[in-house]
Amino acid sequence: MNYQGILNSEELKIEKLLNLFLNARVSGDVSSEAVGEHLDDDTISAFVEGDLNREESVPVIKHLVDCSFCRNVTAELVKLDLHFADEPVVESVIEEVPSKITQVLNGILAKIFGNNDGAVFAHQEPENESDDEEESKTEKT
Amino acid sequence: MTPESTLHSDLFRECESQIDEIFARCNESAPNFGITHECLRSSLHRTIRKFAARHPGGKPSAGDVKEFLAQIHTEDLFLALGCAGGNERAWWEFDQQHRNYLERVARHLARTDVDAEEVVDTVYVELYGTRVVDGERVSKFATYSGRGSLRGWLRTVIWHSLVDLHRASHAEVSLDEMTENVGEGHAHSNFAETDLGGEDQMVDHISRKRYRKATVSSIEKAFGSLESHEKLLLLYYHVEDLKLREIARLVENPSSPLRNWFQRKSATRDKNPGSRIHESTIMRWLEKCYSKILQIFRDELSSTHSLTKDEVDICLELATQDLASTSFYRNLSTT
Numbered sequence: 001m002n003y004q005g006i007l008n009s010e011e012l013k014i015e016k017l018l019n020l021f022l023n024a025r026v027s028g029d030v031s032s033e034a035v036g037e038h039l040d041d042d043t044i045s046a047f048v049e050g051d052l053n054r055e056e057s058v059p060v061i062k063h064l065v066d067c068s069f070c071r072n073v074t075a076e077l078v079k080l081d082l083h084f085a086d087e088p089v090v091e092s093v094i095e096e097v098p099s100k101i102t103q104v105l106n107g108i109l110a111k112i113f114g115n116n117d118g119a120v121f122a123h124q125e126p127e128n129e130s131d132d133e134e135e136s137k138t139e140k141t
Numbered sequence: 142m143t144p145e146s147t148l149h150s151d152l153f154r155e156c157e158s159q160i161d162e163i164f165a166r167c168n169e170s171a172p173n174f175g176i177t178h179e180c181l182r183s184s185l186h187r188t189i190r191k192f193a194a195r196h197p198g199g200k201p202s203a204g205d206v207k208e209f210l211a212q213i214h215t216e217d218l219f220l221a222l223g224c225a226g227g228n229e230r231a232w233w234e235f236d237q238q239h240r241n242y243l244e245r246v247a248r249h250l251a252r253t254d255v256d257a258e259e260v261v262d263t264v265y266v267e268l269y270g271t272r273v274v275d276g277e278r279v280s281k282f283a284t285y286s287g288r289g290s291l292r293g294w295l296r297t298v299i300w301h302s303l304v305d306l307h308r309a310s311h312a313e314v315s316l317d318e319m320t321e322n323v324g325e326g327h328a329h330s331n332f333a334e335t336d337l338g339g340e341d342q343m344v345d346h347i348s349r350k351r352y353r354k355a356t357v358s359s360i361e362k363a364f365g366s367l368e369s370h371e372k373l374l375l376l377y378y379h380v381e382d383l384k385l386r387e388i389a390r391l392v393e394n395p396s397s398p399l400r401n402w403f404q405r406k407s408a409t410r411d412k413n414p415g416s417r418i419h420e421s422t423i424m425r426w427l428e429k430c431y432s433k434i435l436q437i438f439r440d441e442l443s444s445t446h447s448l449t450k451d452e453v454d455i456c457l458e459l460a461t462q463d464l465a466s467t468s469f470y471r472n473l474s475t476t
Contacts, residue, residue: 010457011428014360014435017460021360022379041297046289048297050394051212055196055205057398058369065372068380075381077296080246082390 026068039063039070048077148200149193153186155203159210160185167219174223174231184222185210188286218287224268225282232269239295246299260302264295267302349459355446356456362445363437370402371430378427385420392418 039047039060046052047060064071163185164178192209193201201209220238223231243264247257270280285294364372377383377391392400400418403426442448442456 011431011435013457013460014438015431017356017360017457018364018375018431018434019379021357021364022376026376026380040284041294041301042284042286042288045293045297048391049289049293050392050397050400051289052398053209053212053396054398054401055201056192058197059195061369061373061399065369065376071373071376072381073297073300075377075383075387077293077300078383078387078391080249080296080300081293082387083249084242084245085390 044074048074149190152189152203152206156206156210159207163215167215171219174219175226175228176219176222180222213287214290215287217291221282221285221291225280242292243295243299246296250303260299260306264299264302352456352459355442356460359438359441362441363434366437370399374426375430385423388423389418389420
């Protein structure tokens with residue numbers, strides 16, 4: 001990247017040398033394996049939004065200096081953030097009656113796994129409690 | 142009871158009323174998300190533990206934790222907890238508020254619409270969770286703490302899903318190579334790998350070798366002497382190719398520590414701490430880094446490598462002349 005600001009000739013030279021050094025450093029012997037565990041999604045997104053406080057940021061910034069993988073993710077997320085920053089937030093069309101999300105998810109699973117096995121969902125909202133009550137009342141009588 | 146758990150118990154007790162207030166506020170605006178006080182409390186306690194573990198010395202004060210809790214995106218957290226619990230209404234709200242955004246981000250990142258659709262589907266399944274551990278479904282939402290916005294967190298989840306998707310189809314490619322093939326990194330990696338030119342005719346010249354070795358060692362030392370936030374700024378600009386306005390965006394939040402490290406204390410800033418960071422400000426930060434590096438670079442060449450002022454100038458001159466040389470590039474790479 002070429003700097004466009006006001007630098008004297010020596011600073012310009014050091015800027016160019018630094019550019020070469022940093023790119024070589026990254027493509028050289030510094031690998032993501034050498035820096036331990038990658039940052040979790042929660043920490044990365046909070047860092048990109050500037051939400052981490054000073055104490056939390058110290059280890060995160062140190063990690064980003066050494067870990068090209070996490071740094072690249074944060075850089076791409078900043079670009080994404082800026083790309084969508086000027087676009088108005090558009091929500092989906094509000095439906096009169098909420099569609100059952102389990103139906104939506106079952107449809108997605110069917111596409112991925114090739115069947116519509118809703119049993120994989122451990123949770124199901126009770127659907128017709130009143131109907132069940134009616135049935136039990138009928139049985140009692 | 143360990144000293145750590147005693148500390149946590151004390152902190153939790155101090156923050157109990159604040160957690161009560163958060164629950165009351167969130168529950169009032171979204172009473173049908175099916176979140177119990179205990180559910181929110183337990184999530185916030187988990188986040189406080191994580192915060193305490195990262196705090197220098199591991200002992201934040203009650204004031205630190207209260208300030209930390211005040212920064213949590215509580216409404217987003219409440220929605221995420223509702224979704225983690227499988228609440229229909231919470232999922233409906235989530236779908237209405239965020240699906241459109243997820244789709245646009247996925248389309249922007251993925252190469253084809255098919256990929257984008259696949260990523261969104263995968264993210265939905267991951268968010269809901271299909272794995273059951275000890276009788277409980279493991280939802281990705283449970284890992285969201287409210288530290289950043291839900292939308293920012295979703296961007297990160299999408300990004301990682303896309304990388305995983307590519308890895309699945311290119312199992313032999315390393316993680317680092319993979320990230321370079323997603324989003325704008327693709328073009329960037331091609332730039333980095335470009336052959337910089339033919340063999341330099343002067344490589345064998347002894348003095349050049351000597352100066353070059355001293356130059357590489359000194360620039361390494363100079364960069365290593367910088368503080369972490371300065372190094373990160375330079376890496377974002379030179380390696381990740383972030384533009385000045387993108388770096389400005391990163392430090393836009395007035396409480397961003399990265400921003401506070403760079404900004405000197407001034408009366409103007411004290412009056413208006415939230416003032417916008419312009420591209421020219423980032424330029425000035427970079428300029429300071431270059432000056433600092435130049436100074437250390439020169440000192441290193443003259444003190445450690447015993448070079449005269451003229452020789453130091455030759456080093457700088459040679460380094461910039463050699464920039465287009467493959468051999469110089471290789472030399473730097475293997476240092």
